[in-house]
Amino acid sequence: MQRKALKMFLLPGKEAEYKKRHDEIWPELVELLKSVGIQNYSIFLDTETLVLFAYLEAEDLSQLDHLSQLPIMQKWWAYMADIMESNLDHSPKSVEIPSVFYLA
Template identity: 85%
Template sequence: MQRKALKMFLHPGKEAEYKKRHDEIWPELASLLTSTGVQNYSIFLDEETHILFAYLEAEDLTKLDDLPNHPIMQNWWAYMADIMESNPDNSPKSVEIPSVFYLA
């Protein structure tokens, strides 16, 4: 299993809305992620800095490379763009976090 971690940036005051939207995640988005091999996907929030920390596992991380081309993913990004830092294409601004330790 391959692992990936990244951080994203939530606008201050949007914590409850971010959680609400993820509690109501679109079934078609959840299906897209699982069909791409995503497992154990978690997002954590540092309330002091508004940094979101995301962690996921997948058998083959290269299968995630096509996700930005899916209309479902693009629609989700557009839906989330008003509450988090986003790029011009509405994808969330994110920074990949390298692994430095793993205890299996």
């Protein structure tokens, strides 16, 4: 299993809305993420800095490379763009976090 971590950035005052939208995540998005092998996907929020920490596992992380081209992913990003720091294509601004320790 391959692992990936990244951080994203929530806009001030949008904590409750971010949680609400993920509590109501679209079934078709869940299906898409699972179809590319994503497992154990978690997002945590540092409420002091509004940094979101995301962690996921997948058999083959290269399967995630084409997600940005899919309409449902683009629709989700557009839906989330008003509450997160986003790029011009509405994808969330994110920074990958390298692994420095792993205890299996």
